[in-house]
Amino acid sequence: AQTVTQSQPEMSVQEAETVTLSCTYDTSENNYYLFWYKQPPSRQMILVIRQEAYKQQNATENRFSVNFQKAAKSFSLKISDSQLGDTAMYFCAFGPDNTDKLIFGTGTRLQVFP
Amino acid sequence: DGGITQSPKYLFRKEGQNVTLSCEQNLNHDAMYWYRQDPGQGLRLIYYSQIVNDFQKGDIAEGYSVSREKKESFPLTVTSAQKNPTAFYLCASSIGYSVNEQFFGPGTRLTVL
Numbered sequence: 109a110q111t112v113t114q115s116q117p118e119m120s121v122q123e124a125e126t127v128t129l130s131c132t133y134d135t136s137e138n139n140y141y142l143f144w145y146k147q148p149p150s151r152q153m154i155l156v157i158r159q160e161a162y163k164q165q166n167a168t169e170n171r172f173s174v175n176f177q178k179a180a181k182s183f184s185l186k187i188s189d190s191q192l193g194d195t196a197m198y199f200c201a202f203g204p205d206n207t208d209k210l211i212f213g214t215g216t217r218l219q220v221f222p
Numbered sequence: 223d224g225g226i227t228q229s230p231k232y233l234f235r236k237e238g239q240n241v242t243l244s245c246e247q248n249l250n251h252d253a254m255y256w257y258r259q260d261p262g263q264g265l266r267l268i269y270y271s272q273i274v275n276d277f278q279k280g281d282i283a284e285g286y287s288v289s290r291e292k293k294e295s296f297p298l299t300v301t302s303a304q305k306n307p308t309a310f311y312l313c314a315s316s317i318g319y320s321v322n323e324q325f326f327g328p329g330t331r332l333t334v335l
Contacts, residue, residue: 117262141322141323143322143323145326150328151310151328151329152326152328152329153312153314153326154326155323155325158323199264199265203322208253208270208272208316208318208322209255209267209270209280210267210322210324212264212265212266213264214262214263214264215264
């Protein structure tokens with residue numbers, strides 16, 4: 109069975125600092141997609157960043173970047189220059205290439221302190 | 223504005239009553255999904271639909287039913303058979319065809335008294 113594991117239930121970081129959220133997954137697929145979603149207190153899920161498994165280059169979106177290690181099945185999210193608005197739940201998700209479904213991890217609650 | 227709407231934001235029902243949650247999208251997406259979110263458990267897939275008039279069970283379909291009569295709409299009915307229906311429910315949609323990226327609605331908080 110395909111699974112996604114987020115081993116850090118809660119994390120905190122000071123404003124302007126850098127934080128890394130961990131995600132590992134288990135699959136026998138070779139082609140797939142990986143996502144990080146943000147869920148702020150409003151509970152609206154927002155896509156932060158996506159990575160295609162066939163791309164070796166790590167995806168970046170402004171202050172957000174990933175460290176994708178395909179052999180290790182690891183997909184961590186780095187948030188640079190943390191802002192108060194980054195306070196949210198962050199979910200890692202895995203999507204096999206042959207299906208539209210996503211498998212979500214249990215989430216990491218990130219608190220950014222001033 | 224294109225997007226996904228869910229209504230109502232908060233819903234209260236008595237135990238034993240069926241209740242229907244609304245989900246509408248104007249993104250022209252083929253695929254739609256229903257998730258349940260409980261504290262500490264992430265998002266769990268209830269039902270999904272890849273095309274009109276067709277849908278499949280997800281991981282926790284027992285006690286729920288859906289319909290997909292129109293491309294834009296994917297209502298979820300929480301039946302009295304669902305033993306623990308109090309939760310936050312999220313609807314999502316995607317282009318389909320294995321693109322995977324899903325867009326989410328604002329959610330409905332269902333409380334059964």
